[in-house]
Amino acid sequence: MSEIFELISRNGKARYGILKTPHGNVETPVFMPVATKGTIKTVPKRDFDDLGIKMIISNSLHLFLRPGLEIIKKHGDIHGFIGFNGPIFTDSGGFQVTNEDFLHSIKEDGIVFKAPNDGKKILLTPKMSAQIQNSLGTDIAMALDYCIPYGRSKRKVEKAVDLTFKWSKEFFSERNGIGFGIVQGGVFKDLREKSASQITSLDFPGFAVGGLSIGEPKETMFDVLDFTLDLLPDNKPRYFMGLGSPLDVLKGVMMGIDIFDSVFPTRNARHGLAFTSEGPLDLRKSAFSDDLKPIDKKCDCYTCKNYSRSYVHHLLREKEILGLYLLSIHNIRFMIKFMEDIRSAIKNNNIENFYHDVEEKYGKGNS
Numbered sequence: 624m625s626e627i628f629e630l631i632s633r634n635g636k637a638r639y640g641i642l643k644t645p646h647g648n649v650e651t652p653v654f655m656p657v658a659t660k661g662t663i664k665t666v667p668k669r670d671f672d673d674l675g676i677k678m679i680i681s682n683s684l685h686l687f688l689r690p691g692l693e694i695i696k697k698h699g700d701i702h703g704f705i706g707f708n709g710p711i712f713t714d715s716g717g718f719q720v721t722n723e724d725f726l727h728s729i730k731e732d733g734i735v736f737k738a739p740n741d742g743k744k745i746l747l748t749p750k751m752s753a754q755i756q757n758s759l760g761t762d763i764a765m766a767l768d769y770c771i772p773y774g775r776s777k778r779k780v781e782k783a784v785d786l787t788f789k790w791s792k793e794f795f796s797e798r799n800g801i802g803f804g805i806v807q808g809g810v811f812k813d814l815r816e817k818s819a820s821q822i823t824s825l826d827f828p829g830f831a832v833g834g835l836s837i838g839e840p841k842e843t844m845f846d847v848l849d850f851t852l853d854l855l856p857d858n859k860p861r862y863f864m865g866l867g868s869p870l871d872v873l874k875g876v877m878m879g880i881d882i883f884d885s886v887f888p889t890r891n892a893r894h895g896l897a898f899t900s901e902g903p904l905d906l907r908k909s910a911f912s913d914d915l916k917p918i919d920k921k922c923d924c925y926t927c928k929n930y931s932r933s934y935v936h937h938l939l940r941e942k943e944i945l946g947l948y949l950l951s952i953h954n955i956r957f958m959i960k961f962m963e964d965i966r967s968a969i970k971n972n973n974i975e976n977f978y979h980d981v982e983e984k985y986g987k988g989n990s
């Protein structure tokens with residue numbers, strides 16, 4: 624047992640455990656809604672308890688750029704600023720910088736990017752990323768890594784692996800509090816082995832698998848993910864960044880992932896897609912215009928208790944903000960409840976049957 628993770632039971636490779644953070648304990652496998660800029664889009668904190676949200680992830684670089692650490696420190700820390708006293712993960716922001724428009728260049732020392740607000744060039748170093756996350760009062764900080772885009776040559780991916788190791792060491796020595804190291808290596812298994820042995824040589828309390836779910840075929844992603852997870856220490860929590868569809872999350876759980884995050888529930892809500900216990904529904908379709916049933920009769924969320932599919936369909940068509948809110952809270956509740964069901968299935972040694980049931984509803988290109 625590590626100091627922050629208690630592994631309680633297993634079913635195959637799936638694990639049920641407890642993650643311990645300065646702001647409370649969380650049962651795993653767990654799904655964290657994404658609050659990049661300090662808010663889960665459209666969802667106020669008063670809904671967190673009803674939805675069962677125990678932990679969220681925010682982006683330290685976004686908050687560093689705006690509103691800035693000074694403003695946040697006036698509120699105490701990130702918990703005071705966003706009004707949530709539960710566990711908060713923060714990402715380094717390295718992934719966003721290297722994958723969005725503002726990347727300038729990658730240096731030995733860190734990532735140079737143009738600040739989106741004023742175009743100023745900023746060098747984000749591993750030490751600075753640790754300091755930002757220290758100042759925010761983050762419960763679990765993610766190391767600065769170099770996630771090289773999919774499709775680059777093996778030589779370039781290996782350079783990214785070595786740079787990630789260098790940065791991880793610098794990050795590790797600067798971070799006070801819990802930090803997770805990130806394994807890179809693209810789709811090359813020997814590089815995954817190299818990166819895993821480098822990163823796990825540092826005594827991080829937990830590890831993440833990075834550099835997947837960035838454009839490679841899904842089959843490759845799961846193959847490399849499964850391979851990489853087996854290289855990580857069994858007694859520490861494992862986090863996979865950016866897997867969000869119910870069936871994919873379940874597959875990840877069955878390979879041994881403990882922590883997930885994704886914008887999938889809220890982004891899909893903005894596109895009118897609802898997750899339900901019977902599979903996904905596109906509520907923009909005219910078939911729902913006079914459908915008086917709730918989105919999901921098995922769901923206990925505010926939306927399903929109070930409104931019809933017809934009403935939500937109407938709001939979405941009229942682009943009413945309430946429609947986005949109602950569908951966002953439903954999708955988040957679905958994912959949180961889905962994780963509760965996954966944890967029960969692990970505890971009852973029933974994950975295989977559970978998987979077949981979900982595959983029927985969400986498989987066949989339906990996820």
Ligand SMILES: [Zn+2]
Nearest residue numbers: 922924927953
């Ligand atoms: Zn609902």
